[in-house]
Amino acid sequence: MSQLLLDVNGLMMQFGGLVAVNKVNLNVKERQIVSVIGPNGAGKTTVFNCLSGFYIPTGGSVMFKGKEIAGKKDFQISRQGLVRTFQHVRLFKQMTVIENMLVAQHRHLNTNLLSGLFKTASYKRLEQEAMDRAAHWLEEVDLLQFANRESGNLSYGQQRRLEIARCMVTQPELLLLDEPAAGLNPNETKELDELIIKLRDEHDISVLLIEHDMGLVMGISDHIYVIAQGTPLADGNADDIRNNPDVIKAYLGEA
Numbered sequence: 001m002s003q004l005l006l007d008v009n010g011l012m013m014q015f016g017g018l019v020a021v022n023k024v025n026l027n028v029k030e031r032q033i034v035s036v037i038g039p040n041g042a043g044k045t046t047v048f049n050c051l052s053g054f055y056i057p058t059g060g061s062v063m064f065k066g067k068e069i070a071g072k073k074d075f076q077i078s079r080q081g082l083v084r085t086f087q088h089v090r091l092f093k094q095m096t097v098i099e100n101m102l103v104a105q106h107r108h109l110n111t112n113l114l115s116g117l118f119k120t121a122s123y124k125r126l127e128q129e130a131m132d133r134a135a136h137w138l139e140e141v142d143l144l145q146f147a148n149r150e151s152g153n154l155s156y157g158q159q160r161r162l163e164i165a166r167c168m169v170t171q172p173e174l175l176l177l178d179e180p181a182a183g184l185n186p187n188e189t190k191e192l193d194e195l196i197i198k199l200r201d202e203h204d205i206s207v208l209l210i211e212h213d214m215g216l217v218m219g220i221s222d223h224i225y226v227i228a229q230g231t232p233l234a235d236g237n238a239d240d241i242r243n244n245p246d247v248i249k250a251y252l253g254e255a
């Protein structure tokens with residue numbers, strides 16, 4: 001039986017009079033791909049912002065590996081093993097691919113100014129390990145041959161894969177992907193689909209994703225949550241969701 005990794009209960013986020021997230025519950029187990037879907041403005045990104053430390057929820061609890069993380073800072077949460085991507089690509093576009101991978105690990109390396117200045121043996125070892133991890137993950141996402149290319153010159157699909165690789169070098173257990181297929185062509189979406197499945201099956205990573213591409217969601221999700229106007233509407237597997245009349249009305253019916 002796989003263990004519960006993320007356990008969200010009664011999550012609330014209010015902006016003044018607007019209740020953007022209203023009593024949302026979510027579970028993600030180890031080695032699960034879970035999706036959150038819902039119409040535009042349903043509150044999906046706000047949920048992600050609450051889980052990843054960008055917002056302090058106004059209510060409810062967010063337990064990650066059995067510990068409360070609601071209200072913690074983003075870097076504290078990512079150090080515990082929960083990392084995210086954003087709706088819009090956020091790479092350092094002027095930097096090379098490998099530089100992006102190294103910068104991502106900077107906060108996670110246990111070094112200090114002095115060991116860096118004097119290039120101590122332990123600093124060099126950590127630097128080498130960071131480089132090895134970067135190369136490993138670039139290979140996993142099929143970007144190793146572009147290691148020295150400016151990341152802004154990659155295709156959009158490659159930039160999306162680089163963002164995922166950049167998360168993976170920090171060795172997370174749960175990866176949050178905010179609309180990873182947005183702007184991708186069908187080929188790139190298929191590569192993304194395969195990559196997410198590989199993360200689960202070969203690297204034991206759990207993935208929580210927000211996505212509008214229903215083909216992708218229905219094809220890869222172990223479990224799906226539907227939110228409408230900030231409020232939970234339904235959850236279940238792809239068949240449950242496809243056949244749920246409330247979901248069809250509120251969401252799929254829109255398409």
Ligand SMILES: Nc1ncnc2c1ncn2[C@@H]1O[C@H](COP(=O)(O)OP(=O)(O)OP(=O)(O)O)[C@@H](O)[C@H]1O
Pocket residue numbers: 015018020038039040041042043044045046047
């Ligand atoms: N910082 C904020 N201040 C005020 N209102 C906000 C803030 N962030 C989000 N909202 C509001 O919360 C609601 C939910 O927005 P959110 O971006 O979470 O929806 P979403 O489901 O991710 O939408 P989309 O699918 O279009 O990305 C919207 O009404 C939005 O305007």
